Amino acid sequence: MPELPPLTNATLWAILHDELDDSTVNQLVWQALGYCYDETCHQWGHAAVPQDWGSAYPEPPDFIASRPATVKLTRSIPSENKQLLKEELGFPGYQVNELVPRKTRRATIVNWLLSYRRQRASSAHF
Template sequence: MNKDKFLRNDFKWSISRQILSLILEDKVSDIFVCELVWERLFYINEPSIDGWTSSSLTPSYWSEKFSKAPQIISERSASVHLTRSIPKDHKQNLKKVLNFKGYKINELYPRRTRRATAVNWLIYWSIDSSSSLDDFPKLPKISPPSPNPAKGHFGDPEIK
């Protein structure tokens, strides 16, 4: 596997401000969000085992703790790990890059805050890999926001 190939945006989905906004607005599944992160952590989709596993390019910080790609949104420990992997000078990327004002008190659910963490990490990854956020790539299937923001979309893993 060649890291340069991936850094030239050879991913299933490109990252754009539009996609990041869809994540924050809860208009895409938790699984989709995880796959965006997993690819950029160089986990590989292994259909034979019905899951994603680490590769030789997966940072050791991740592969040592998670040999299989963790559920970033549904598992608290994975979300905490993602938060800790964002350098301090990138912690405010949601505000600086997307002008995101945050959620209102009545909108705060672990799922939503973990999605915001994932978006912040994806912004950091884009900056670190010199990848533009201004492209207008194809968009994933857009859904209405989950009727129960604490639980997620149909088919998403249970929040722990």
């Protein structure tokens, strides 16, 4: 598995602008959720994934193709982090003619990754 890019604002903008391929985008979320790639058997394991995710998705889902997985991702963002796209990145949103599932799912992924990054930074202070 290739090395994943860091969760920088540049990476997040690349996701929003569809400059990162779907596989890399999914792998960023999978890794953040706790899925681990086993080089030996070339599979993703879910031993470290929260139970609600692991039971619903023993195989990591394709968040860009799967509406139910993206809905679950959206619901897992704490309410205080729902606006991080605007607050941290200044993302203005998409124009009405741009509202297609692929773009909105990528925006959801970026908002979730922003929330993950914020939560991880908060827990690092303890």
